[in-house]
Amino acid sequence: MNINLLLSLILSISVSMTTVLADKNMMIGSKGLPKDVNRVIKVKMYDNYYEPKNFDVKSGETIKFEVENLGGLVHEFNIGNAMMHKKHQPEMQRMVDNEILFADTLDREKMKKMSKMDKAMGHSHSNSVLLQPKEKQVLIWKFENAMDLEIACNVPGHYEVGMIATVNIKY
Numbered sequence: 001m002n003i004n005l006l007l008s009l010i011l012s013i014s015v016s017m018t019t020v021l022a023d024k025n026m027m028i029g030s031k032g033l034p035k036d037v038n039r040v041i042k043v044k045m046y047d048n049y050y051e052p053k054n055f056d057v058k059s060g061e062t063i064k065f066e067v068e069n070l071g072g073l074v075h076e077f078n079i080g081n082a083m084m085h086k087k088h089q090p091e092m093q094r095m096v097d098n099e100i101l102f103a104d105t106l107d108r109e110k111m112k113k114m115s116k117m118d119k120a121m122g123h124s125h126s127n128s129v130l131l132q133p134k135e136k137q138v139l140i141w142k143f144e145n146a147m148d149l150e151i152a153c154n155v156p157g158h159y160e161v162g163m164i165a166t167v168n169i170k171y
């Protein structure tokens, strides 16, 4: 094995390890499996709030969220923490700038095309769903090693006006 190959191998291993560690440090839980679902919670999104506004979960529990957008605007259901939402907001603004995300509609075709060049434009995060009015989607989440969670909408302007739900985790 030549030295360059070895070096690139070591580099790629350390990069993937960093990714794993970063995910663990986020402490938001992880994507859940359908076979592990303990409970179903229906979530309705309106302009600009969630119903319910608070979620009570037990640590280790896997929840299936059935999310429906009953508002007139595009909304996001994103499980994260304050820091992650702050980081995600510029990505959402870029989706607006690139004419993918409009107030009441999404250009999913363009979203797919642009995601090939820029992953952030695909909005394919396992911890969130982005819905147009009248759309529904399911998100399964395992609340393990999670703390300081916020469920929020990062469509530009919505977080700022308080489209945030709290998550209480019982240990």
Ligand SMILES: [Cu+2]
Pocket (backbone or CB within 6 Å): 048, 074, 075, 076, 153, 154, 155, 158, 163
């Ligand atoms: Cu919203």
